[in-house]
Amino acid sequence: xxxxxxxxxxxxxxxxxxxxxxxxxxxxxxxxxxxxxxxxxxxxxxxxxxxxxxxxxxxxxxxxxxxxxxxxxxxxxxxxxxxxxxxxxxxxxxxxxxxxxxxxxxxxxxx
Amino acid sequence: xxxxxxxxxxxxxxxxxxxxxxxxxxxxxxxxxxxxxxxxxxxxxxxxxxxxxxxxxxxxxxxxxxxxxxxxxxxxxxxxxxxxxxxxxxxxxxxxxxxxxxxxxxxxxxxxxxxxx
Numbered sequence: 604x605x606x607x608x609x610x611x612x613x614x615x616x617x618x619x620x621x622x623x624x625x626x627x628x629x630x631x632x633x634x635x636x637x638x639x640x641x642x643x644x645x646x647x648x649x650x651x652x653x654x655x656x657x658x659x660x661x662x663x664x665x666x667x668x669x670x671x672x673x674x675x676x677x678x679x680x681x682x683x684x685x686x687x688x689x690x691x692x693x694x695x696x697x698x699x700x701x702x703x704x705x706x707x708x709x710x711x712x713x714x
Numbered sequence: 715x716x717x718x719x720x721x722x723x724x725x726x727x728x729x730x731x732x733x734x735x736x737x738x739x740x741x742x743x744x745x746x747x748x749x750x751x752x753x754x755x756x757x758x759x760x761x762x763x764x765x766x767x768x769x770x771x772x773x774x775x776x777x778x779x780x781x782x783x784x785x786x787x788x789x790x791x792x793x794x795x796x797x798x799x800x801x802x803x804x805x806x807x808x809x810x811x812x813x814x815x816x817x818x819x820x821x822x823x824x825x826x827x828x829x830x831x
Contacts, residue, residue, distance in 0.1 A: 645823050703761065703809075705751075
């Protein structure tokens with residue numbers, strides 16, 4: 604069965620650079636979520652989209668933005684990167700009783 | 715406010731021992747979902763179980779079992795006859811809405827389980 608696809612798997616950026624993370628949800632899943640997991644921390648909700656519209660927002664920095672496109676894939680854009688942005692970024696998708704499925708994550712390292 | 719507490723930060727057991735991971739949650743809603751995820755050293759979040767607030771039946775899946783008690787707001791996870799491959803961080807999580815809508819997950823702090831041979 605198809606899973607949630609995230610790309611890239613690993614990303615190294617320098618401070619003040621910009622990064623774009625991509626997420627391809629499971630086909631027919633209508634909701635996408637983004638989470639950030641710092642080292643030794645639990646995943647923290649950033650933002651979600653339902654049918655391409657933002658549906659909920661967590662503690663997402665103003666430097667971050669996200670959107671969901673017509674094909675339901677989503678992108679998380681992070682600008683002016685800081686060392687503290689180094690983390691695992693997870694995307695998840697869901698649809699009704701299909702529940703919640705997480706991608707394998709993107710490990711972002713800011714140097 | 716929603717909150718999930720996993721009081722055990724780290725647990726260490728010897729292979730074949732049984733181990734229970736505790737999870738206590740707080741929510742004002744009557745409809746909610748509880749989850750358990752496993753995060754091995756490779757980093758991915760592996761789904762283990764989802765339980766809705768109206769289903770208090772305990773569940774068993776192989777060596778895994780879950781005890782949901784609304785009276786104590788707990789959703790504990792037991793691994794029977796633990797194996798080295800069970801070593802991972804385990805997260806309990808709470809969602810207050812249908813996952814298909816605005817059902818963001820609130821995670822507990824996680825419990826690191828180490829199973830020694």
